[in-house]
Structures are given as structure tokens and as C-alpha cells.
Amino acid sequence: xxxxxxxxxxxxxxxxxxxxxxxxxxxxxxxxxxxxxxxxxxxxxxxxxxxxxxxxxxxxxxxxxxxxxxxxxxxxxxxx
Numbered sequence: 001x002x003x004x005x006x007x008x009x010x011x012x013x014x015x016x017x018x019x020x021x022x023x024x025x026x027x028x029x030x031x032x033x034x035x036x037x038x039x040x041x042x043x044x045x046x047x048x049x050x051x052x053x054x055x056x057x058x059x060x061x062x063x064x065x066x067x068x069x070x071x072x073x074x075x076x077x078x079x080x
Contacts, residue, residue, distance in 0.1 A: 023053065026041075
């Protein structure tokens with residue numbers, strides 16, 4: 001993930017039924033004045049979100065492993 005303040009982290013995906021509503025929420029946050037860079041996604045490297053989220057202009061941290069503990073460092077970072 002890039003530098004800067006994070007307002008929202010959106011997780012979930014795999015299918016369009018999860019990804020596109022999540023993108024709609026992100027778009028609404030931007031419409032209401034939040035910086036696009038302050039909205040981040042966490043999702044699978046294999047799901048639809050891996051391509052749809054960057055195509056929509058949002059940052060995404062891709063989880064490549066199946067063990068949750070191996071990915072904990074991605075969401076448990078202290079604030080900067």
C-alpha cells in the first residue's frame with residue numbers, strides 16, 4: 001500500500017456480486033469528498049478484484065496465501 005492517510009479499507013471479492021458493490025461504495029466515498037488514495041482494498045490475487053479494482057483506479061493489497069496468519073502483517077500495520 002502507498003503512503004498517505006487511509007479513510008476506508010474495503011475487503012472482499014472473488015465475484016462481481018461482491019466486487020462491484022464494493023467499488024460503488026468506494027466511488028460514493030470519493031464523490032463525498034474523500035481522496036481516492038484514502039480508499040484501499042484488500043483482496044485475493046486470484047479473484048475478480050485483482051483486476052477490477054486497479055482498473056477502477058483504486059489501490060489494492062493482494063493476498064496471495066491461503067493461511068490468514070501469513071497475511072496478518074498487511075492489515076495489522078501501526079498508523080504512520
